[in-house]
Amino acid sequence: MTYFLQQLLNAMQLGSIYALIALGYTMVYGILTMINFAHGDLFMVGAFLCFIAATFLKLPFVPTLLLSMAGVALLGVAIERVAYKPLRQAPRVSAVITALGVGLFLENFTLVFSPYPQHVPALIANRTWTIGGVSISSLQIIIILLSIALMIILDLVVRRTMVGMAMRAISWDKSIVPLMGVPLDLIISITFAIGTSLGAAAGTMYSLAFPVIDPYMGILVGWKAFISAVVGGIGNIRGAMIGGFILGGVEIMVAAFMPSTYRDFVAFGLLLILLIFRPYGILGKPRPQKV
Amino acid sequence: MPLLQAKQVTHYFGGLCAVSDFNLDLAAGELIGIIGPNGAGKTTIFNLITGVYRATRGSISMNGVELVGKTPNQITQLGIARTFQNIRLFKELSVLDNVRIANYSRLNYTPLEAMLHVGRYRSEEKRVAEKALDLLSVFRLDGWAEERAANLPYGSQRRLEIVRALATGPQLLLLDEPAAGMNPNEIMQLMDFIHWIRDQFKLTIILIEHQMRLVMGICERIKVLDFGATIAEGLPEEIRNNPKVLEAYLGEGGEE
Secondary structure, eight states, X not given: OHHHHHHHHHHHHHHHHHHHHHHHHHHHHHHHSOOOTTHHHHHHHHHHHHHHHXXXXXXXXXXXXXXXXXXXXXXXXXXXXXIIGGGTTSOHHHHHHHHHHHHHHHHHHHHHHOSSOEEOOXXXXXXXXXXXXXXXXXXXXXXXXXXXXXXXXXXXXXXXXXXXXXXXXXXXXXXXXXXXXXXXXXXXXXXXXXXXXXXXXXXXXXXXXXXXXXXXXXXXXXXXXXXXXXXXXXXXXXXXXXXXXXXXXXXXXXXXXXXXXXHHHHHHHHHHHHHHXXXXXXXXXXXXXOO | OOSEEEEEEEEEETTEEEEEEEEEEEOTTOEEEEEOSTTSSHHHHHHHHTTSSOOSEEEEEETTEEOTTOOHHHHHHTTEEEOOSSOOOOTTSBHHHHHHXXXXXXXXXXXXXXXXXXXXXXXXXXXXXXXXXXXXXXXXXXXGTXXXXXXXXXXXXXXXXXXXXXXTOOSEEEEXXXXXXXOHHHHHHHHHHHHHHHHHHTOEEEEEOSOHHXXXXXXXXXXXXXXXXXXXXXXXXXXXXXXXXXXXXXXTTOOO
């Protein structure tokens, strides 16, 4: 039982990171019906900005986090303007391929500056408490609580503010939103800024939990977060959060109770089965394709 | 100065001329109709006025401000609103939210205030929500405020679309086939309704319509389009007896 609780805590930690990244995929899909496959690499850039801020600027945790989020948000908005906006009327496949290209660019651009893996210094004093045989570290607490706080803020923004309402309206019918007096491009930029900065927050926390980072770290994590978004129902914000925790849970539990090499195989197998029964994801709804 | 002025507006889709040399001088308070067979370019004209398409040639101005080249949201803020032939509400949002979003450009708070739910955020959001609810109650839709727009009956959805357009605070309202799918009795009611909103909200209205009964009944002036060209314009009785119009509508050898 203690072992299970311990693993549950680990699952929460990994799941909250997947959930944060999945939000970026799902938000962009929601408004542009496009999968931003560069998102995993933006997560990686977030980790590298954390490394730079902590190592060279010697910043403490909070400024490091904010710097990483702000930097990646700017990068995300710039990518949308330069690479995706010209393709808004193009077939979605073109946009997706462009996103893959942007991802490769980010990986190789980072590789130029950092051909070797880097080690991220510990920014959070490592303290561990043991409660009923379950050990919990200060870093785990921070990752879980901070992720949940960010998700609550996002949920409030989307549900309560006019910008959030505009995002939901865009996901329903993009072409008539400007006729309500809403600046479409601004809302799309805000969506990219929020989505990518959440990815950067995940990158920062991930690199503190697993402190060796390299330019390709975003690929597998990005895929898993993307799958989380699909499992939750892509385009659905609460779905992405749930999907992240499910994927984190499945992965950790498989590794905990089966040979650890089965981890990805069993995790992805379960997700395939889930999608057979719920092809639109857990919270997703089938929606008529609009022209 | 006319409220809306269109000068030699021409629009091509590739090689197809959808609208050619469209001219219009619209005075404040007028109610005019644009009629014509399917594909005559009526809806294209609405799309050109609202900035959805950019006119290939010509100029459109509102209160003297040039509209060609402006984005749809800028044009909305200059006081032009429209409805659609096939109702296009945000069906997943509530009835109230459909009206609230039309107030977007008149909100005045910073994102930070919004996230923390302090300062102007509360007062502004409250003001907008109250205004939206007031407007809904004027149109007897307030009982549905929290319902998803998709669940409204057809006629109420049409009304909601007009409410949403009015919420942007327009001077000029463009109605695209408001009588589509209505029976003669409902059309009579719609005619009163359009007169009423014009007086109540001090609007100028352009109406696109197939239903001759509606157009002849309420429009002060009518323009007839065929294949993008203006083939006739004038008072309803002039249009009714114009041989070119009869030909365009009924074909040669039609009603004499």
